[in-house]
Amino acid sequence: MALIRTDEEQELLELAQRVLPAASFGNLPGDIVIRQGRGGRVWDVSGNEYVDFLLGSGPMFVGHCHPDVMAAVEAQIPRGTTYFANNAHGIRLAEAIVDAVPCAEKVRFVSSGTEADAYAMRVARAFRSRDKILKFEGGYHGMSDYSLMSLAPKRPGNFPQAAPDSPGIPRSVRDEMIIAPFNDTAMAVSLIHQYHDELGGVIVEPFQRLLPPKHGFLQALRDATAEHGIPLIFDEVVTGFRFAYGGAQAFYGVTPDLCTLGKIIGGGFPLAAIAGREDIMSLFDRGKAGDERFLTQIGTLSGNPVAAAAGLATLEVLRRPGAYEKVFATGREMMAGIQGMLDKAGLPAQVIGVPPLFDIVYASGEIADYRGWLRSDAAMQRRFNQRFREGGVLKGESKFYISLAHNTADIQHTLGVVQSAIEAELAETRVPAQ
Numbered sequence: 001m002a003l004i005r006t007d008e009e010q011e012l013l014e015l016a017q018r019v020l021p022a023a024s025f026g027n028l029p030g031d032i033v034i035r036q037g038r039g040g041r042v043w044d045v046s047g048n049e050y051v052d053f054l055l056g057s058g059p060m061f062v063g064h065c066h067p068d069v070m071a072a073v074e075a076q077i078p079r080g081t082t083y084f085a086n087n088a089h090g091i092r093l094a095e096a097i098v099d100a101v102p103c104a105e106k107v108r109f110v111s112s113g114t115e116a117d118a119y120a121m122r123v124a125r126a127f128r129s130r131d132k133i134l135k136f137e138g139g140y141h142g143m144s145d146y147s148l149m150s151l152a153p154k155r156p157g158n159f160p161q162a163a164p165d166s167p168g169i170p171r172s173v174r175d176e177m178i179i180a181p182f183n184d185t186a187m188a189v190s191l192i193h194q195y196h197d198e199l200g201g202v203i204v205e206p207f208q209r210l211l212p213p214k215h216g217f218l219q220a221l222r223d224a225t226a227e228h229g230i231p232l233i234f235d236e237v238v239t240g241f242r243f244a245y246g247g248a249q250a251f252y253g254v255t256p257d258l259c260t261l262g263k264i265i266g267g268g269f270p271l272a273a274i275a276g277r278e279d280i281m282s283l284f285d286r287g288k289a290g291d292e293r294f295l296t297q298i299g300t301l302s303g304n305p306v307a308a309a310a311g312l313a314t315l316e317v318l319r320r321p322g323a324y325e326k327v328f329a330t331g332r333e334m335m336a337g338i339q340g341m342l343d344k345a346g347l348p349a350q351v352i353g354v355p356p357l358f359d360i361v362y363a364s365g366e367i368a369d370y371r372g373w374l375r376s377d378a379a380m381q382r383r384f385n386q387r388f389r390e391g392g393v394l395k396g397e398s399k400f401y402i403s404l405a406h407n408t409a410d411i412q413h414t415l416g417v418v419q420s421a422i423e424a425e426l427a428e429t430r431v432p433a434q
Contacts, residue, residue, distance in 0.1 A: 009033050009045040037064030040406040050394035051410045055401040059263040062317045063405025069267050072313035082304040090303035093311050097275055100246050102255040104275035108284050109303035113237035113262035114142030116272040120260050121146055124201030124231040126295050127280045134178040134202045138370025141235050145169045149177040160191055183214045183368045189224045196228040203233040206248040210353040218254040237262035242356050267310025331355025331402040337415045345422045356402050384421050391417030
């Protein structure tokens with residue numbers, strides 16, 4: 001399909017150039033302006049239609065404008081959008097999280113995944129009265145100074161040395177972070193034992209970006225941290241309620257001490273949470289923690305009733321029979337179809353991930369950690385993603401998010417676009433016969 005660009009969208013793009021750094025919100029390149037979304041599709045201001053695997057970077061798991069979610073939001077808005085006080089929707093959403101998530105005994109709401117991860121690390125440090133946090137190279141835990149250590153180092157250093165991913169981070173922060181390789185059980189456990197008396201906590205994405213944990217890896221982290229009384233934090237901002245109703249900890253059968261949640265629990269509105277053991281979470285309660293140990297946490301929109309209503313409605317949809325089976329079936333069909341076409345074409349590329357969340361990695365051989373990921377052909381990835389966009393398939397740089405709203409027509413259209421992209425790549429790189 002040929003994308004069009006109307007004068008209206010062109011004017012908006014030019015305005016963005018004038019008023020926004022890099023002409024964008026910092027998420028995607030500023031070359032598209034979305035007008036609306038419905039179900040599993042979105043439309044830009046020029047009217048171009050896309051099958052949407054971006055899903056707002058994941059929160060629209062039941063699809064855009066799901067009627068039940070919209071009804072809940074529309075019922076709340078005339079009553080007020082935020083109060084800076086407890087509200088019924090927020091309390092009931094906390095109850096739903098406690099009922100669903102294995103580690104959750106108490107819940108504290110914030111407005112973003114970055115906040116949730118920053119507070120989770122802080123409350124772990126406070127609980128242990130230790131300053132260091134162990135994280136995994138390539139692991140994403142938001143935009144705080146601590147999180148932006150060894151997320152995407154261009155020249156990975158020696159473990160456990162941390163490397164900052166952004167200017168403006170104090171040099172002292174790197175001394176408080178211990179970096180381990182994801183999926184290297186022996187080294188991760190060794191580092192936990194070595195630094196156990198300095199560690200406030202260990203934070204990990206149980207499914208790191210698109211990398212599934214190797215068998216026994218998460219349980220080894222659980223055992224090693226439990227041995228020393230170190231809080232284990234699962235960053236489930238992405239995986240919470242996506243892999244299973246109880247999140248990745250239910251999916252993989254390993255229960256941490258704390259977890260962070262976001263995206264899906266807000267139903268498309270700003271909302272995230274820290275959840276976990278009552279004795280750790282009690283540090284947010286002055287009456288239980290006392291003045292010396294009390295951890296202050298305040299947020300203007302934390303637990304606001306609109307986001308909480310949307311989250312409650314989303315979780316109600318996900319509790320319905322067959323919801324997760326449908327998402328997994330859609331993802332499996334797409335993963336198998338794409339991998340089959342790549343294999344037939346003989347391209348050095350593979351589909352990795354799980355059915356609700358996967359992508360193509362443009363490299364051969366096992367990809368089990370961040371350094372394996374670096375082997376991916378970034379130029380080929382950019383070419384394919386651009387061809388997908390031109391064919392009416394919208395996705396992030398490195399993810400296909402699957403939603404409950406994606407249907408057979410979406411799958412067929414997407415597989416056709418992938419096949420066309422493969423054919424274009426083969427035509428571009430084919431060596432002419434002599």
